[in-house]
Amino acid sequence: MTWLPDDFVHPLSTPVPGTALHLRPIRETDTAIDYPAVMGSRERLWSIFGPAWSWPKESMTYEEDRLDLLRHEKEIAAHQSFNYALLDEEETAIFGCVYIDPPERTGSDGEVSWWVVDDLVGGEVERALDTLVPQWIATDWPFRRPRFLGRDITWEEWLALPPIS
Secondary structure, X not given: OOOXXXXXXXXXXXXXXXXXXXXXXXXXXXHHHHHHHHHHOHHHHHHHHHHHHOOOOOOOOHHHHHHHHHHHHHHHHOOOOXXXXXXXXXXXXXXXXXXXXXXXXXXXXXXXXXXXXXXXXXXXXXXXXXXXXXXXXXXXXXXXXXXXXXXXXXXXXXXXXXXXX
16 A cells, blocks of 8 residues: 555554553454453444444454454554554553554545543543554654544544545
8 A cells, every 4th residue: 555655664562651551563363352342342432433433333243353353463464554452561451442544534644543441531541542642653653644533633524524535
């Protein structure tokens, strides 16, 4: 894909300052820790991502999540899009995700969104991630006009933008 420079190397691990957590590309083998994180916060995640992505469905099975993570892992390897899991040091739990995608709508060269599990909403970890992600994108990613979905533009405003043809 042409949305990233050919020589771009994506980050493999990024610490979240002020926490014992880090970001790393998600893998199919993370299903056992991803599924409870997603489904445990499903209603709130649906309220955020449902209108745009139809995710996560109430009926999503473990196998559907596994296939979704396999797709993400393949897209990461091909530099088509990126899903970073927010993990503890031992990588025994997922506490959220960061998505970095090629633009679907006009006006940006990359679209970024993220979430944390319900238990962390409004707390120190969410604030640390909210601070880190824009800085990380500015320093470690090759975007000139990133768009932070649900942050600098609402999902409704984003959905109203013209799609990239």
